[in-house]
Amino acid sequence: MPAAKWRSLVCSFNQLQLKATLLGGQSFRWKIHKPAEQEPKELEFIGVFANIVWILRQTERELQYRIVGEQPYPNGANKDVTKALEFDQPNGTVNLAQVRMKVPEPLKYGTDGELLYPVAYYEQLLRSYFRLDVDLEKLYQQWIKCHDHFANSASKFYAVRQLDQDPVENLFCFICSQNNHITRISDMVEKLCRTYGEKICDYDGTCYYSFPSVSALAAAPVEETLRTLGFGYRAKYIQRSAEQIQKLGELHWFRSLCELDYKTAHKELRSLSGIGPKVADCICLMSLGHLQAIPVDTHVFQLAKHYLPVLTKTVSVTDRWYVTVAEKFREIYGSYAGWAQTVLFCSDLRQFRERPDDEAANEDDAKPTKAKKKLKKKS
Helix, strand or coil: CCCCCCEEEECCHHHCCHHHHHHCCCCCCEEEECCCCCCCCCCEEEEEECCEEEEEEECCCEEEEEEEEECCCCCCCCCCHHHHHHCCCHHHCCCCCHHHHCCCCCCCCCCCCCCCCCHHHHHHHHHHHCCCCCCHHHHHHHHHHHCHHHHHHHCCCCCCCCCCCCHHHHHHHHHHCCCCCHHHHHHHHHHHHHHHCCEEEEECCEEEECCCCHHHHHCCCHHHHHHHCCCCCHHHHHHHHHHHHHHHCCHHHHHHHHCCCHHHHHHHHCCCCCCCHHHHHHHHHHHCCCCCCCCCCHHHHHHHHHCCHHHHHCCCCCHHHHHHHHHHHHHHHHHHHHHHHHHHHHHCCHHHHCCCHHHHHHHHHCCCHHHHHHHHHHC
16 A cells, blocks of 8 residues: 555644553553654554554644554455445444444545545544543543542543453453463464465554454364464464354354443353453453443452452452452442442553653653643543
8 A cells, every 4th residue: 555644633742642651551452663764753652453553642732653564354244345345234234344444334435545434434443442522521520539549540540441342352362361471472363364364464564453353262272273373272262262262153143242232232241262251351341332341450450459458358359259349440430430449450550651762751751741730630
């Protein structure tokens, strides 16, 4: 594709902080981008979602993006989207790919020769992915009043957004997350994509792939292959969960999940091989829209001691304590408790607390000073 140009979406610093949002353990497909040609003025990130390779950066008032590779919107019927309106949609059915893509299939192709679709489509993807319809500054001010622990964390970790992700990718990524850390999870996810995904493009010496389909992960040989790639016991869970989902109807099943209430969706997810309460809550929170879901791992369990002092004498996350911690967060932070917990999780990650001097300086160059000062003043 032709050399990609920067485009922008109005989005201020006090509504979105890219670094903690993209690298804080929600998605595992983003990394800091360091262009070969010159040192960027703003910190850049490169990653994949919605079958598109994005480069993102932000100024004080804008979210800026470049698209350096993309695949067409998945369309099993192989219809020309420019003629989509000529086809009947029986019983109001929609392209099931929307379950993964999060936005409807575009009805037109792009006309500028650079992008497959009109610019409005990519803006819609970004708005959906970052949940930009939610006024995050307002939420932060509410959470600051809820508890001193949040007030003490929020001034540094301003504008951490809860991503709205592809549920297929989200589910298998968090199977990989069990007893694991972010760097190794990211490596496993990259192996999954490279082995079973479809190539999107080569860019700056790296080959980028889409996340695999359920059917690609359901084949019997997948477990053995993943074990040779270092997935350990997670290999069995990935293959068996994919096989179960395939029998349940693949994207039809995922669509039905999206229509369930939180407790029912959580129970349904736990019926899959290798998915316990924490992974089920990750999926509910990060891709099914249940923003009250609280994934309680050992890290969150430690954070919960700020709210439940009795936990200082407790060493393990039993089923009873899991429920108690989650309910306490919901009691304090309300219907967006899972989002508040994500902010607190990021604020306590070592990678953000202990940063190389050059990386900290690069981030300081982005100068989100107004957002930080404004939040600190209100707190």
